[in-house]
Amino acid sequence: EDMPHISHSWGSELRYDYWDGEEWHIETVDEEGRYPSSIAVNSSDFPCIAYAHTYGLKYAHWDGNQWNIDIICGGLVDADRALIIDSDDRPHISFQNNECLEYAYFDGIDWNIEVVDSNGDVGRYAAIGLDSRGNPHISYYDDHPNYHLKYAWYGPDNDITLLSFTADASKPSAVNLRWSISADEGDDILGFNLYRRELKEGAIHKLRIRPKDVGEAPVRENYNSPLQRDNLPEWHKVNSTTITGTNPYSYTDTGVAENTQYEYKLEAVMGGDSGETLGTTTVETGEPASFGIVRLYPNPTSDIVNCVLRVPEPCEVDIAIYDISGREVSEERFSVENAGKTEVFLDISGFVDGVYTITAYLNNECESRRIVVAK
Structure with a gap:
C-alpha cells in the first residue's frame, strides 16, 4: 500500500x-x-x-x-x-x-x-x-x-536450480510429490532421493506481548508454541532406488499415516557418492482445503469492505474487527453454504478514520488482514 x-x-x-x-x-x-x-x-x-x-x-x-x-x-x-x-x-x-x-x-x-x-x-x-x-x-x-x-x-557450486517442489496428499495415506529443475547440460545428475520426517508437536521458550488497553503497559507472558520445538526427528529415506525419469519428475509416497504432517527433502544424486539438497516442502495428509482471507477491497475504504474468504466446507465463519489498540469494535457471524471462495460484506461506515485489523475465525483457525479507513 x-x-x-x-x-x-x-x-x-x-x-x-x-x-x-x-x-x-x-x-x-x-x-x-x-x-x-x-x-x-x-x-x-x-x-x-x-x-x-x-x-x-x-x-x-x-x-x-x-x-x-x-x-x-x-x-x-x-x-x-x-x-x-x-x-x-x-x-x-x-x-x-x-x-x-x-x-x-x-x-x-x-x-x-x-x-x-x-x-x-x-x-x-x-x-x-x-x-x-x-x-x-x-x-x-x-x-x-x-x-x-x-x-x-550460500549455494551450490553447480547450476542446478529447483524450479518447483510440491507435495499433494490427494489420498489420506499417500503423498504425490512433483518437482522440476533447470540444469546445464554439463551437470552430472544421476537421479534423486527423497527423505521424509514427521512433524510432531513440541515447544520452545518464547515471549508474547498481548495487546494492551489504552493507557496500560504491555502484558508479557511465556507460552509454548505447537509449531516449534527443541528437537526435530531424523530424516528417513523414502525411495529404495534412485529416482530417475524426465523433467518434471514425480514420485508417490505410500508409507505415510493419515492426519499427519510431514516434511520432505529433495536431494540430487551427483557423480560418485556426492549429493546436493535442493529444497524442502511440507504436507499434511487428510487435510481439507485451507481456510483464510483471500482479499479485502477496497483498501483504503470509507463505508463497505468486501471480504473474500476461502473455506474447506459449508460452515459458519466469525469475523471480528479490531482497532489499533487491539479492542474489538465489531463482530459478525456469516453462514457459508459452499466450499471454496465466497464473498461477504462488512459495514464500517460508523468507524472513525484509522487502521483496523479484520480477523476471520473458523473453529481453531484464524487469519488477519489490515485495512485503512479514510473518509
Whole structure:
C-alpha cells in the first residue's frame, strides 16, 4: 500500500511507527530493545523487526492481533544487523555476535543459527539479500586488523536450480510429490532421493506481548508454541532406488499415516557418492482445503469492505474487527453454504478514520488482514 513503516529505539524501548495515510501512529513493541533495529514487512503487510537486547538477538512480528517476540540467541550482539523476509514469510537475519558474522533463519519450525565468518572482527555494517533459490547473500565489513569489505553467499557450486517442489496428499495415506529443475547440460545428475520426517508437536521458550488497553503497559507472558520445538526427528529415506525419469519428475509416497504432517527433502544424486539438497516442502495428509482471507477491497475504504474468504466446507465463519489498540469494535457471524471462495460484506461506515485489523475465525483457525479507513 506504499505506506512507510519505521522501527527505532526510544530510551530503553523498541518502538514501531507507521503512517496510515492520514497520520503517524507510534507503538511500543518491547521495553527492552534500545539498540538499532532492522524492519521488513511480510506478504500481509505486517511489520517484522530484528533487534538486540542487552545480551542477545530478538525478533518481533505482528500477527494481526498482537506482537510476538522470539529470543533467538544470547551473546554480545552488536548494533549492526539486517533483516529480510522470504516469499514464505520466513525471516532471515545477518548480525555480528562476539566479533563474528552470524546468520539466523526461521525454517517454519525452529530458528537456525550459523557462523558465517569468524576471521577477525567481522560482521559490521551488514546487508542481506536472497537469491532466486532463497539462499542468503551478505555484504559486511572486516574491521581490525584487515579493514576489508567482504561478501558471503550460500549455494551450490553447480547450476542446478529447483524450479518447483510440491507435495499433494490427494489420498489420506499417500503423498504425490512433483518437482522440476533447470540444469546445464554439463551437470552430472544421476537421479534423486527423497527423505521424509514427521512433524510432531513440541515447544520452545518464547515471549508474547498481548495487546494492551489504552493507557496500560504491555502484558508479557511465556507460552509454548505447537509449531516449534527443541528437537526435530531424523530424516528417513523414502525411495529404495534412485529416482530417475524426465523433467518434471514425480514420485508417490505410500508409507505415510493419515492426519499427519510431514516434511520432505529433495536431494540430487551427483557423480560418485556426492549429493546436493535442493529444497524442502511440507504436507499434511487428510487435510481439507485451507481456510483464510483471500482479499479485502477496497483498501483504503470509507463505508463497505468486501471480504473474500476461502473455506474447506459449508460452515459458519466469525469475523471480528479490531482497532489499533487491539479492542474489538465489531463482530459478525456469516453462514457459508459452499466450499471454496465466497464473498461477504462488512459495514464500517460508523468507524472513525484509522487502521483496523479484520480477523476471520473458523473453529481453531484464524487469519488477519489490515485495512485503512479514510473518509
